[in-house]
Amino acid sequence: MTVRAEVFTTAGELADTIASGAQVTLLDVxxxxxxxxGRDDYRxxxxxxxxxxxxxxxxxxHSVTGRGRHPLPDGAALQRALRSWGVRDDVPVVxxxxxxxxxxxxxxxxxxxxxxxxxxxxxxxxxxWRSRDGGLEPGDAIPSPGDAxxxxxxxxxxxxxxxxxxxxxxxxxxxxLVDARAPERYRGxxxxxxxxxxxxxxxxxVPATTLLDESGSFLPGARLPARLxxxxxxxxxxxxxxxxxxVTAAIAVAAxxxxxxxxxxxxxxxxxxxxxxxxxxxxxxxxxxDGGRDS
Numbered sequence: 001m002t003v004r005a006e007v008f009t010t011a012g013e014l015a016d017t018i019a020s021g022a023q024v025t026l027l028d029v030x031x032x033x034x035x036x037x038g039r040d041d042y043r044x045x046x047x048x049x050x051x052x053x054x055x056x057x058x059x060x061x062h063s064v065t066g067r068g069r070h071p072l073p074d075g076a077a078l079q080r081a082l083r084s085w086g087v088r089d090d091v092p093v094v095x096x097x098x099x100x101x102x103x104x105x106x107x108x109x110x111x112x113x114x115x116x117x118x119x120x121x122x123x124x125x126x127x128x129w130r131s132r133d134g135g136l137e138p139g140d141a142i143p144s145p146g147d148a149x150x151x152x153x154x155x156x157x158x159x160x161x162x163x164x165x166x167x168x169x170x171x172x173x174x175x176x177l178v179d180a181r182a183p184e185r186y187r188g189x190x191x192x193x194x195x196x197x198x199x200x201x202x203x204x205x206v207p208a209t210t211l212l213d214e215s216g217s218f219l220p221g222a223r224l225p226a227r228l229x230x231x232x233x234x235x236x237x238x239x240x241x242x243x244x245x246x247v248t249a250a251i252a253v254a255a256x257x258x259x260x261x262x263x264x265x266x267x268x269x270x271x272x273x274x275x276x277x278x279x280x281x282x283x284x285x286x287x288x289x290d291g292g293r294d295s
Contacts, residue, residue: 241253
């Protein structure tokens with residue numbers, strides 16, 4: 001199995017798995033920045049057997065303060081949620097969404113960081129399933145209780161890399177810090193959510209949407225930005241990603257993981273960084289090596 005196949009599955013592969021009778025747990029993680037509760041869309045029609053997952057309340061822990069708008073969930077609470085979704089230790093999990101892979105990437109990151117060994121994103125999301133004339137069912141799926149065990153109860157020290165706000169300066173100085181937000185938010189021209197506009201000084205902008213093709217499928221590793229996937233790059237140099245609140249950054253982490261690059265996540269992202277008035281903020285494009293500005 002290739003690294004990419006360990007991160008993603010296709011609609012055709014999922015259909016074959018279901019048709020074969022093999023067990024698979026399906027999680028529907030519909031979430032949008034402007035419409036975070038996707039339950040109504042789920043109930044209108046989802047892949048048969050899929051269970052709805054609430055990103056805001058089950059893949060985040062809002063009781064945590066000082067760590068941005070979507071703090072990582074507590075392991076014990078996540079384990080209870082996993083079991084309520086019917087997740088089992090010996091059954092693979094496929095996660096999907098219907099908007100730019102943000103919800104499914106967040107679920108993939110959280111579950112993998114917690115120590116689950118076989119979690120994959122449906123490449124292309126629900127649209128890919130429907131393009132194969134895949135059927136949908138309405139209402140709520142009622143799964144049998146699962147038995148999944150969370151191996152890492154503190155996801156900030158889990159199975160996937162995390163950087164703290166205090167470590168970001170080292171990332172910038174010795175590696176690459178990627179801002180996965182839209183260019184206008186990176187440049188500080190527009191900030192629809194957080195009170196301060198701009199980006200973390202030294203970060204480069206690689207919008208998460210540029211890592212997907214027109215259909216919403218992840219680009220092959222060879223088509224990702226060279227600065228991230230250069231085979232000659234020193235893999236010991238740190239590579240970290242942030243976004244607005246740690247959700248869409250997971251799209252970039254998934255893409256890089258599939259391309260064979262390890263990338264850490266700054267979970268609090270811009271929402272945490274910008275909330276601390278002592279943190280520096282940069283606007284505009286980053287300086288070019290000769291001291292000017294990128295055109």
